[in-house]
Amino acid sequence: MKQASQRNIKVKIFRFDPFVSESPRYDTFEVPLNSRMSVMDVLDYIYENLDNSIAYYSHSACHQSICGRCMMFINGKASLACKTIVTEDITVEPPPKFTVIRDLFWTKGSK
């Protein structure tokens, strides 16, 4: 792969931790986009370098669009984080109909 020139994108993320606060908020992170990255890669970058407390389905992720567990709303559309290639600023949220456990991690069942 040719190396693309580095540029930063803004990633706006839904944050909610019932342990800390009753109401959700949005945090915005600047992430360097210097190669082909999926939303999962961008979230990994944030978790590893900017905010270790962020929650998104990662602990058993397959990273190859098979397990289907990293489904989230990316710019308002239901998508798999590992399948969606990032090219511009994005907003990432949990799908609206399900129960949010923390940040972008949600469940179909009860908390």
Added chain:
Amino acid sequence: MSTQIIKTDVLVVGGGGAGLRAAIEAGKNNVKTILVCKGSIGRSGATELAGADLTADGKSLRNLGFFGEPKDSKETWFSDIVNQGYYLNNQKLLKIYVQNAPKRIKELLDWGMDVGFSEERALFTSGTGITDALKRSIKEYNVEMIDDMMITDLLTRNGKVVGAIGVDIKTGRFTIFQSKAVILASGGWHKAYSPNAGSRELTGDGQAAAYRIGAELVNMEMVTFCCNVLIWPPCWLGSIFTYILHMRSRADLVNDKGEKFLEKYNPKVVKIGTSTEWNKSFISIASMLEVLDGKGTPHGGVYFKRAVPSEAYEQQVLQFYPGWKFKGVDFSEMGKTLKEGSPVEVGPAAEYFEGGISINENCETNISGLYAAGECALSPFGANRVSAATTEMLVFGEIAGRSAAMFAKKVSGGEIDEKQVERLQEKMLQPLKRQEGVKPVRLRKHIQKMAHEKLGPVRNDSGLKMFIRELERVRVKDFPKLYTSSGSRKYNLEWIETIELRNIILLLEIAAKAALMRTESRGVHYRSDYPYTDYDNQLKEIVIKQVNGEPSMSRRPVVTLTMIPPTGRLPYFEALLKHMKAHSDIGGGH
């Protein structure tokens, strides 16, 4: 937060192929069975990412209605696998693998598994094709299934297993399983390495938990690195698509100087070896030697370029992978790169663990009530796996399920030791209470990198000793200082990583000590300071067991039946060639 207690007869740990197959068999034997999975049952572990081929002798495959080579036999397949495994195979386990493979494949077909195509000794489906068939079957039985449950430790009383403790990853709540028998089917420990070709939860939780209660681990130095795995860009990291393409259509591997390097190591091996699954050890070792020689790519691998004209190449790829789609990923951008003659970066990535928890023919361990199957258990493949691990998980999953069910019917089970539970919980909770110290991500990345460099496809005395010292330092100094940024137990990735790191550090230390003890090169274990295979002195299994809190190492003879090991000593690449040549003329990738 309260701890919940669940009682069962058989607890199966792991929602990949081995765990599902074990749970089916336990359920069939009418014992109360619970199947727990760290992620999603049928959508986690190495199974979902498998290529996936299922192997059996060609004659049996032909009898099942597939292509299969009819002149093949179980005996021929058996001897080929012993050759591929450099005679380190446990031949009793291998006999079971060979004999049971056709039955396990037949039942998957009965349960509605689709097959794409077949060859001399294999048929091809997908990892989810296998797990979906297993999930259809398990519905027939009364098996309770629990997702997102990480089993962290086994519970014992008087040296016998009485259950296990787990963390519900969603809520952070501890769960106690009081169980007459426990089957570990929790897979490999891929995450100890970067890059790796596994899904993210594979952290050796089963092997480490078993070791901590006194189970024996065997052949832990034997790690298969899949060659030609994508290492760049991040969205393709760990995908084996280029490995698969290499099997279907010719490609060249070149180093940073533009040199085709494989021939240099052994031209005869290249000729025979790169189009079958033998390639994993040979190409991974050769690629790593180039990287260590300073001829690697910017991201620590080698370059992969097509070796056939552009149009023909694309035609060959699209025949198998329409739209350049592999698994769920769109690789058309990579297709463009390869078509225009540019390279992509690939390299060896941890893929399969030949060693594991010591088991006998009934999948019993040396601990009463504890069973193991699949990748976390000792494999029948010796020093090098060429035959399919998917078939392994099915064969031994079935046996473990049956054995554990029979055992559970006979015994009344033991009571949980509450003090033991409290101690384990207290230790796990400590990182959540610390406000500062060592970050789990930083520690994990540090040891993953060292694991690849020092305990990867190429090892030597000084590198292994340095790595062992560093792991000891990490265990004593860094691990007790791990802290999490959030004190919440709800889906706290950092907290999960602290529990995983305990296992990763332990298994790396054990494997590094075993690799140091094996002063030769055999199969996937290559020592640059001992570049020969020593049949006279080293044809032994290395067994590791915890004694007084420390790993105690010993050697034991390999279990042989009909195949008598050779004698003497050969330079590694000549030994490789000898074993390749001794392989039967049954074609195909196995």
